[in-house]
Amino acid sequence: MYLELSHLKKQFDGKDVVCDLSLTMEKGKLLCILGSSGCGKTTTLNMIGGFLTPDSGKILLDGQDLTRLPPEQRPVSTVFQSYGLFPHMTLLENVIYGLKFRGFSKADARKKGREYLDMVGLADRAGAFIHEISGGQQQRVALARALIVEPKLCLLDEPFCNLDAALRVKMREELKKLQRDLDMTMVFVTHDQEEAMILSDSMAIMEQGHLLQNDTPERIYRNPANDFVKRFLNLDDLIWTQDGKLMKIISHQM
Amino acid sequence: MKSNLNRIEKGASGDALFRIFGNAADKLIIAVLLGSICLFVLYPIICIFWQSFVGETGLTLGAYTDVLKGYRTSLWNSLFTGVLTAFFCTVLSVAAALVISSSRGWVKLLLMGVILITMVSPPFVSSLAYIQLYGRRGWITYRLLNISWDPYNCWGVIWMQSISFVPLNALFLSGILTKIDAASIQAARDLGAGPKHILLDVVLPLMRPGILVTLLLTFVRSIADFGTPTIIGGRFNTLASDIYMQLVGYSNPAKAAAMNVILLVPTLLAFWAYRVMLQKSDKLTSGKGKQDTVNLKLLRCGIVGWIALILSMLFFVMMVLQYVCIFSLGFMKVTKGSYSFSLQYLQQLLKYDTATIWRSVIYALIVSFVGTFFSMLFAYYTERRNVPGRRFFDFLVMMPYMIPGTCFGIGYILAFNKEPMKLTGTALIVMACMLFKQLPTTTKLCSAALTQVPRTLEWSARDLGGGRMAVLRDVILPSMRPAFLSCFAHNFSSSMTTAGAIIFLINPGKKLLVFQLFDKVYLGEYPMASLLATLIIVIVLAVEGLVWLISWKEGKRRVS
Numbered sequence: 001m002y003l004e005l006s007h008l009k010k011q012f013d014g015k016d017v018v019c020d021l022s023l024t025m026e027k028g029k030l031l032c033i034l035g036s037s038g039c040g041k042t043t044t045l046n047m048i049g050g051f052l053t054p055d056s057g058k059i060l061l062d063g064q065d066l067t068r069l070p071p072e073q074r075p076v077s078t079v080f081q082s083y084g085l086f087p088h089m090t091l092l093e094n095v096i097y098g099l100k101f102r103g104f105s106k107a108d109a110r111k112k113g114r115e116y117l118d119m120v121g122l123a124d125r126a127g128a129f130i131h132e133i134s135g136g137q138q139q140r141v142a143l144a145r146a147l148i149v150e151p152k153l154c155l156l157d158e159p160f161c162n163l164d165a166a167l168r169v170k171m172r173e174e175l176k177k178l179q180r181d182l183d184m185t186m187v188f189v190t191h192d193q194e195e196a197m198i199l200s201d202s203m204a205i206m207e208q209g210h211l212l213q214n215d216t217p218e219r220i221y222r223n224p225a226n227d228f229v230k231r232f233l234n235l236d237d238l239i240w241t242q243d244g245k246l247m248k249i250i251s252h253q254m
Numbered sequence: 255m256k257s258n259l260n261r262i263e264k265g266a267s268g269d270a271l272f273r274i275f276g277n278a279a280d281k282l283i284i285a286v287l288l289g290s291i292c293l294f295v296l297y298p299i300i301c302i303f304w305q306s307f308v309g310e311t312g313l314t315l316g317a318y319t320d321v322l323k324g325y326r327t328s329l330w331n332s333l334f335t336g337v338l339t340a341f342f343c344t345v346l347s348v349a350a351a352l353v354i355s356s357s358r359g360w361v362k363l364l365l366m367g368v369i370l371i372t373m374v375s376p377p378f379v380s381s382l383a384y385i386q387l388y389g390r391r392g393w394i395t396y397r398l399l400n401i402s403w404d405p406y407n408c409w410g411v412i413w414m415q416s417i418s419f420v421p422l423n424a425l426f427l428s429g430i431l432t433k434i435d436a437a438s439i440q441a442a443r444d445l446g447a448g449p450k451h452i453l454l455d456v457v458l459p460l461m462r463p464g465i466l467v468t469l470l471l472t473f474v475r476s477i478a479d480f481g482t483p484t485i486i487g488g489r490f491n492t493l494a495s496d497i498y499m500q501l502v503g504y505s506n507p508a509k510a511a512a513m514n515v516i517l518l519v520p521t522l523l524a525f526w527a528y529r530v531m532l533q534k535s536d537k538l539t540s541g542k543g544k545q546d547t548v549n550l551k552l553l554r555c556g557i558v559g560w561i562a563l564i565l566s567m568l569f570f571v572m573m574v575l576q577y578v579c580i581f582s583l584g585f586m587k588v589t590k591g592s593y594s595f596s597l598q599y600l601q602q603l604l605k606y607d608t609a610t611i612w613r614s615v616i617y618a619l620i621v622s623f624v625g626t627f628f629s630m631l632f633a634y635y636t637e638r639r640n641v642p643g644r645r646f647f648d649f650l651v652m653m654p655y656m657i658p659g660t661c662f663g664i665g666y667i668l669a670f671n672k673e674p675m676k677l678t679g680t681a682l683i684v685m686a687c688m689l690f691k692q693l694p695t696t697t698k699l700c701s702a703a704l705t706q707v708p709r710t711l712e713w714s715a716r717d718l719g720g721g722r723m724a725v726l727r728d729v730i731l732p733s734m735r736p737a738f739l740s741c742f743a744h745n746f747s748s749s750m751t752t753a754g755a756i757i758f759l760i761n762p763g764k765k766l767l768v769f770q771l772f773d774k775v776y777l778g779e780y781p782m783a784s785l786l787a788t789l790i791i792v793i794v795l796a797v798e799g800l801v802w803l804i805s806w807k808e809g810k811r812r813v814s
Contacts, residue, residue, distance in 0.1 A: 071713065072724075085711075
């Protein structure tokens with residue numbers, strides 16, 4: 001397996017936030033960690049990113065043990081919920097920041113930076129500052145900044161939650177396309193069931209620090225592990241047809 | 255691990271190397287920060303306590319019994335002055351704050367201008383103007399009103415202290431006023447309250463914790479102030495002025511240390527209460543409603559509004575008189591009882607004292623740059639990093655703010671007067687004393703700026719491969735740009751105007767402007783003293799204006 005979390009545990013003030021979490025995923029896939037707020041999904045992500053150290057358990061990526069490495073030494077990059085863009089740098093400076101530590105010359109870095117800005121459709125705003133662009137554009141910059149360092153694994157922490165509904169749908173599609181084009185492995189944290197069903201190759205559903213089920217969306221749809229999963233995903237309102245279409249029932253009762 | 259090695263081999267560029275050495279540098283910075291705080295704050299304070307208990311024959315309480323017996327009047331005077339000053343000053347401050355924050359346009363600009371000048375003035379200016387205006391041969395008392403009286407007494411001290419502590423308090427209180435949620439004032443109006451009731455039922459109650467803080471801080475400042483009683487107290491001595499005399503006149507550090515420890519008791523009590531009050535104040539005014547002008551018409555607030563207006567006008571008129579007096583006196587000469595314009599003193603100053611001017615400016619600049627940088631680093635390490643014992647160090651850094659300046663200075667003398675750390679008489683000890691005396695304020699400013707920097711920014715830098723040093727260099731320091739200006743301004747003006755802490759540390763051959771000023775006032779050379787005061791004010795305003803201009807231009811360049 002490409003990414004392997006085994007028996008991860010994390011406590012805050014004596015309270016179990018993540019209990020004995022084990023899951024695996026393959027290279028080039030997109031895994032969604034899904035759960036309501038406080039279920040431990042962001043904590044899990046922060047342990048993979050290196051911002052929190054697990055109390056016990058192991059994190060393996062491509063055969064390398066990451067558990068005790070500081071974030072700067074992990075071949076992992078993150079798109080933060082609030083983006084974490086540097087307000088005192090231009091878009092281009094933001095995007096190429098990570099290349100500084102990878103031995104790029106200034107010129108090479110700028111060239112590559114422009115490529116990535118182009119990829120997310122912002123090539124013409126390279127010199128702008130963060131506060132001069134919209135939320136959706138900031139989202140794209142954050143994505144480009146995380147991808148440019150060619151991480152082995154890209155983490156996304158509810159990246160679309162600050163966007164409006166229409167933009168969210170659009171960004172979803174763009175993300176999926178980027179992920180396929182670059183053959184990037186991604187772990188995506190969200191509390192939005194719909195987003196997870198549409199985006200993910202596999203879905204990990206968490207509740208109160210425990211992993212309830214980790215499988216493809218379709219298999220979870222056909223065989224929910226328990227009632228909670230069924231209710232949480234609103235499976236009664238979804239129809240997954242034999243030819244692979246997912247439909248949502250919107251009932252109209254006044 | 256493989257990919258890591260590859261990366262480093264591929265590009266042994268400065269930044270990659272920087273990351274590797276970063277962690278070591280990080281530890282080194284922590285060690286230097288904490289080490290210097292122990293050396294320049296903790297150690298001197300320990301020395302004061304130690305010295306106060308050590309007599310010629312060993313451990314003893316002799317110094318204390320001496321002081322309590324011999325200086326009972328002074329102790330009483332200190333408390334008496336402190337309480338009355340705190341009261342008068344707070345009343346004036348509240349009035350001034352109300353007027354400042356409810357005025358707008360050019361009136362506000364003018365009032366803030368007066369406050370700004372007082373903030374950058376050296377401490378003896380009020381006393382100097384007092385003597386000149388209301389003294390035996392005062393412009394107002396003698397020349398205008400033709401009365402002859404003795405101005406050197408305790409009421410002069412109380413009055414002058416009250417006046418000179420107002421500006422800082424008024425700024426603090428009007429800061430609280432602007433944080434009052436505008437909606438609560440609107441709600442009161444909506445429910446039928448007139449201006450009078452808005453003032454009495456909403457504004458003043460919300461200010462109450464702030465008012466208590468003002469009372470306490472003024473009390474503390476008053477009992478620590480040695481300059482005013484020394485200059486205009488006449489035969490009225492306070493503990494602070496006695497400490498000054500003990501050291502300068504009799505060079506008795508043991509006694510001075512004991513007196514300081516006694517002075518420290520009410521101070522620490524006041525600060526303990528202050529912390530409790532401040533928390534309450536923050537709860538009342540959570541800072542949600544940020545408004546420049548409080549919507550309140552003082553003229554329509556009934557008797558309380560009138561009193562506030564009259565008091566603050568009294569204050570501002572006195573301030574204007576004071577500065578007119580100071581600014582003009584340096585350029586006048588007296589011949590046969592009449593004044594005429596003269597550059598005589600300026601020529602004299604430029605002839606004999608250019609070295610002192612330069613020395614003062616250079617010391618202040620060094621302290622400002624180093625101090626600002628130091629406080630940024632310290633704020634970052636205590637706020638954002640799990641530095642061992644950070645609460646303790648936070649407390650230590652606040653200590654110089656609480657203990658009286660002279661006390662801190664005596665600590666330095668006691669701590670650094672013997673090998674291997676014989677620093678007395680050097681420039682280093684003077685600058686270190688200034689720096690650490692000002693560190694509490696600048697650290698607070700930096701911490702406040704740091705709360706505006708989201709944690710994810712730090713995480714982003716590390717996530718993308720930067721080490722701890724990269725976080726500091728690329729995220730923390732650039733984000734604290736706005737704090738730089740306020741820290742620098744505070745450091746520079748304090749360094750140019752503080753006297754208490756360093757008065758005993760200055761080498762007589764290497765004086766600073768403030769001490770020239772103190773000497774001249776003490777010797778009665780008022781025109782020269784006025785000129786020196788004017789010079790200090792002009793220098794501080796010029797340098798701070800320059801720094802502001804540079805950072806403003808820099809900011810514009812970065813945005814465009």
